[in-house]
Amino acid sequence: MQFLADLIVSGLAAGAIYGLFGMAYAAIYKATGVVNFAQGEVAMLIVYLTASVFTRIPLPFWSALLIAPLIGIATGLVLDRLVIRPMVGRPAFAIVMVTIGLAVMIRALIVLAWGSEPREFPARAGEAVLKFGGVGLYPVQLLAFAVLAVAIAAAWALLRFSRMGLAMRATAIDERTATLMGIDVRRVAAIAWAASAGVSALAGVLFASTTYVGPDLFQAGLKAFPATIVGGLDSVIGSAIGGLILGVVENLTGGYGDTALKEIAGFVAIVAVLMIRPTGLFGARDVERL
Amino acid sequence: MRRFLPAVLAVALATGAHAQGVTDTEIKIGGSTALTGPGALVGIAHDLGEKIATAEINAAGGINGRKVVRVFEDDGYVPARTVTSVRKLLDVDKVLAITASSGTASTLAALPMMEEQGVPALQTAAPNTVMFSPMHKTLFVVGRAYGPGTTDFVKFLAARKPGAKFLAIVQDDDYGDDVQSGYEKAIGDLKLTTVGVLRYKRGQKDFAAEVLKAKQLGATVIVSGGIIAENVTIAKEARRVGLEAEIAMLWSGRLPQTIDLMGEAGNGIIAADYVGDFDEGPGKALFEKARAYLTPEELTKLNRYSLTGYVGARLLFDAIGRCGREVTRACVVAKLETTSNLDMAGLTSPISFTPDSRISDLKLRYTILDWSKKAWVPIN
Numbered sequence: 319m320q321f322l323a324d325l326i327v328s329g330l331a332a333g334a335i336y337g338l339f340g341m342a343y344a345a346i347y348k349a350t351g352v353v354n355f356a357q358g359e360v361a362m363l364i365v366y367l368t369a370s371v372f373t374r375i376p377l378p379f380w381s382a383l384l385i386a387p388l389i390g391i392a393t394g395l396v397l398d399r400l401v402i403r404p405m406v407g408r409p410a411f412a413i414v415m416v417t418i419g420l421a422v423m424i425r426a427l428i429v430l431a432w433g434s435e436p437r438e439f440p441a442r443a444g445e446a447v448l449k450f451g452g453v454g455l456y457p458v459q460l461l462a463f464a465v466l467a468v469a470i471a472a473a474w475a476l477l478r479f480s481r482m483g484l485a486m487r488a489t490a491i492d493e494r495t496a497t498l499m500g501i502d503v504r505r506v507a508a509i510a511w512a513a514s515a516g517v518s519a520l521a522g523v524l525f526a527s528t529t530y531v532g533p534d535l536f537q538a539g540l541k542a543f544p545a546t547i548v549g550g551l552d553s554v555i556g557s558a559i560g561g562l563i564l565g566v567v568e569n570l571t572g573g574y575g576d577t578a579l580k581e582i583a584g585f586v587a588i589v590a591v592l593m594i595r596p597t598g599l600f601g602a603r604d605v606e607r608l
Numbered sequence: 609m610r611r612f613l614p615a616v617l618a619v620a621l622a623t624g625a626h627a628q629g630v631t632d633t634e635i636k637i638g639g640s641t642a643l644t645g646p647g648a649l650v651g652i653a654h655d656l657g658e659k660i661a662t663a664e665i666n667a668a669g670g671i672n673g674r675k676v677v678r679v680f681e682d683d684g685y686v687p688a689r690t691v692t693s694v695r696k697l698l699d700v701d702k703v704l705a706i707t708a709s710s711g712t713a714s715t716l717a718a719l720p721m722m723e724e725q726g727v728p729a730l731q732t733a734a735p736n737t738v739m740f741s742p743m744h745k746t747l748f749v750v751g752r753a754y755g756p757g758t759t760d761f762v763k764f765l766a767a768r769k770p771g772a773k774f775l776a777i778v779q780d781d782d783y784g785d786d787v788q789s790g791y792e793k794a795i796g797d798l799k800l801t802t803v804g805v806l807r808y809k810r811g812q813k814d815f816a817a818e819v820l821k822a823k824q825l826g827a828t829v830i831v832s833g834g835i836i837a838e839n840v841t842i843a844k845e846a847r848r849v850g851l852e853a854e855i856a857m858l859w860s861g862r863l864p865q866t867i868d869l870m871g872e873a874g875n876g877i878i879a880a881d882y883v884g885d886f887d888e889g890p891g892k893a894l895f896e897k898a899r900a901y902l903t904p905e906e907l908t909k910l911n912r913y914s915l916t917g918y919v920g921a922r923l924l925f926d927a928i929g930r931c932g933r934e935v936t937r938a939c940v941v942a943k944l945e946t947t948s949n950l951d952m953a954g955l956t957s958p959i960s961f962t963p964d965s966r967i968s969d970l971k972l973r974y975t976i977l978d979w980s981k982k983a984w985v986p987i988n
Contacts, residue, residue, distance in 0.1 A: 321824045324849060328816035434648040436837065438868055445872050447848050454848045500610055529841060530869050531811055533645070537811060572817025573824075580817055581809035 321559075325573040326566055328451045333565020334462040338521035339542030340549055340557030341469055342514040347551050348477075349486040349510030350402075351493070352413045356421035358539020360397065360515055361522030363424050364390045365439075366432050369521060369531050372440040379527070383465065386523045388518040394515030396582040398508045406504055408608075409494075421536070428533050436532035443527050458527045465520050466558060473554045478515075486510060490552060536565055544584035548554075548591050549600050556600025563587070619871050627936040629704030635674045635928060635935065638697035639845065640681040640690050640718075641733075647685030647710065649836070649865065650733055650913045654708055655680055656906055657917025660894070665902035671929045679703060683710050690714035694721060699910035704928075705729065705940060708922055712736045712782060715747070722746060729928070732920035733913055734817035740966040746937075748944050749967045750920050750959060752781060757858060758790025758831065759797070760972050761880040765829050765856055766800050768987075772854075775827035776805045777818050777842060779834065786859065787833035803827050812838065817889040819845040822853065832857045837891050839877075840869040847873040854878060862975070863911045867982050872947045875979035876988070884916040885984055890954035891915060910985050922958055926950055 339357060346354045354360070368386040371377075377385070401420055414419045421543060444460035477483035488496040489506045497503050518539065525538045549560025564584045572580035591599060629636040639658065642794035662676050670676060679701045681693035690710050697703045698721065705728040709715040712734045716981050722729045728746055731739050735751030752760070766772060776791045778784035788805055795802045796840035803825035816819030819842060822830055830853050832842050839861040846855060857880035867874060886895040894915070898907065928935055945966075949958040975984035 321820065325817060328820065328849075332814045332816065429644050431640070434642075435643050436649070436865060436869060441850075442871075447850070450720050454850055456844075456848055494720075528844075530837065534811070534837075535623075538813065541813070568814070569817045573821055576807075577818050577821065578807040578809065581812055594923070 321573065323451070325569045327450075327455065328355035329566035329569030330562055331455060331459040331462060331486065331541040331565070333545075333562035334459075334466040334547040335521050335525050335538065335561070336542040336564050337558035337561025338462075338469060338517055338524070339539050340545035340561045341473060341554050342518035342539075343543065344549070344554040344557040345473075345514040345517065347546075348490050348554060349505050350413075351490050352410050352417070353551070354369050354417045354514065355414060356417045356424060357518055358536035358542075359421040360390075360393065361518035361525075361539050362428060362533070362535040364393050364515065364519040365522040365526045365531055365535060366428055368519070369437075369440055369526070370432075371577070374603060375390040377441060379443040382439075382441055382523050382527075383461070383520060386519040390515040390517075390519030393519075394512035395508055397515070398511035402507060402511060403504060406507065423558070425533065425536060432533075434533050436530040437529050439523070439526045456528065458524060462524045462553055465524065466561075469517055469520065470555055470558050473558075475584050477554065482506070482509060539556070541584070544588045546598075547588045548584075548598055550598030550602070552602055553598065553600040556598060559600065560598065625874035627704060628698075628702045630674070630935045633674060634677050634700065635671060636677045636679065636703045637662065637705050637924065638679040638681070638694075638701055638703035640683045640693035640697065640714075641708045641710050643682035644684035645684040645686075649863065649911070651682070651685070651708075651710065652909050653788055653911045653913035654733060654917035656902060656910055657914035657919075658707055658921045659906075660901050660914070661897045661921035663920045664897065665925050671925055672933055674935075676925065678707075683714060684770060685710050685714065687714045687982060689715040691717050691721070694718040698725060701768050704935065704937065706832065707924060708733065708838060708917070712877045719744060719747060725807055726937045726941065728924070728937055728944060730920045730924060731808060732916040734783075735967065736782060738782055742844070743964070743966050746941050747966055748923075748961060749889060750916065750923060750956075750970070751968065752970050752972055753967055754786035755793070756969065757880060757882075757972060758787045758833075759794040761856060761858065761974075762791055762794035762800070762831060764880070764972075764974055765831075765854070765878065766794070766798055769829060769854060772801070772829040773825075773827050774800055774802045774829050774831065775822045775853075776802075776831040776834060777815070777822070777824060777838075777896075778805060778807055779810050779838070780807045781810055783835075784833055787831070791831055791833075808838070812979075813841060815841045816849075818842070819849055819851055819859075822846075823849055823851045827851075827853050829854045829856060834861060836863065836866055837869075840866060840874075843870045843873040843877060856880070859912060862984060865911075867977065867979075867984075869975075872979055874977050878975045879977070879984060881912060881974045881975065882972055883912050884954070884973065885912070885921070885975075886910055886915075888986070893953075894918065894955065915955055921955050921957070922952065923947065923950060968982050 447454040485501045545561035545564045546557040549556035568583045571583040611887040683693045732750040739749045778788045839857045856878045862879045874882045884891045930943045931939040974987045978985045
């Protein structure tokens, strides 16, 4: 029983970070109908920028959870202005290709600017192991749960109660009609990119704190992609839950099955979920009037 | 035309025609490693090791009066780029020998080209079995093969902790295959208790399930077949879940950066290696010597791969030196394969090859990580 509890809690800890990445994917998709394949790279860039700040100015770890999203929002706005805004009105496929190009550019830029050596994140969240009913967690893993909970609450409030949330949903459904209805789709896209980069900044910093800052950090974002597919690509909160599911599925597969299958468990989950619900567990169904 | 051939050859010899990469005053050698990208931690260190060896021999007058000139290419640890780099080194730079060709896949990709031209080639960073079995005439592997190295290591661990329950965590590639075969051989030879071999996907970052499984199975010694990041994560996870097992890892991850990344979780980890460290013994002496040849920034980038690069270059220089003034690729290969107990001043055990073997099989030494000193301490 303890083994099962350990596997589930460990899976949730990893899943909380997947969930944050998943929310970042979904935020952009929900507002613009585009999958940002540079999500992991954007997070990696923000982590390097944040780490540079913390190397120069020694600050406590908790402040990274404020500074990184701010850097993330700024990065998101810059990327939107330079890369995405010129593509407004173009087919979604073209924009997706641009994000792939952006991913490659960021990877190269990081190696050029910071080198390729892995290093620890300059601020530490503490190395004490906290015990909860026999299950051990590092402080940063607890923080990941808390951050995910706050992010879910904030996303729910934004989408449910704000005009911006409504505008994002309208833009995702039909950009042209949204424009005709007076919605500033460029502004919506910019806010979506900023929010997405802010959330992925949190995911990146938490992930780097449990592992390291290195030029392969982007893979964490890629790894979380199944989370958003399982949860629903157009469901920000569903993607967060998808992350938790993915983390637990991976760990249970590794714990009770063959560890070599752990890494593909997420993709098996995608196939299984999409066969039953093509829009993901929490994704909206497309309904067309005939 | 045929009747002019002896005359042409005579003129060529008289005017000092030499093997490719060799002139009256210099010998040109080349290498290709990752100087950028994630593999650069290894590649840059290797490059610097060769740089020290080259500067050292040139300061001593070169090889039989010829200065050594090095050309180094960045392949980013991408096999296709290694092929391009090696082609350039051979066809454009016209080097005599190749001292490095990144990792296993890269070396195997460039090997047909090097073999076709009879180029003496060294591999000091990845002593994988596929490099020397079957034997390749011109490729010489310096190190301890992963398989036999793991066998030695497990036997050492078994002697250190009688009655231990072993478990191995290995990567799902040729490196992992080598580690697993060496692990299983030691288990079989000494009839040790093993509770399993867990394989993981290359590039995996989360090892919670593997470590929890090791705890569930009652493992008391874990042979971690990771490279760098994997060993770091396994150590951290073991600490988190309260797994009180001894963690042992091979040389590939025994880098200064690994100590920092592991933090306190790395304390007590045991490592096997065929080279020493820059902060003790012969390595320290070499470090002091290197101050004359490297910049302060370069000195910070030295690690065990600098020692393997240095040793490989010294081996090649010795073979070239034994060819005298008539340096040819065939001669260098012949001298390399007859290298016997070449002394490396304690940096490694003496190096030997035979006409039938292309692996030097160096002796392993064992260290334990002392977190308080942030250093690998030799185990007597």
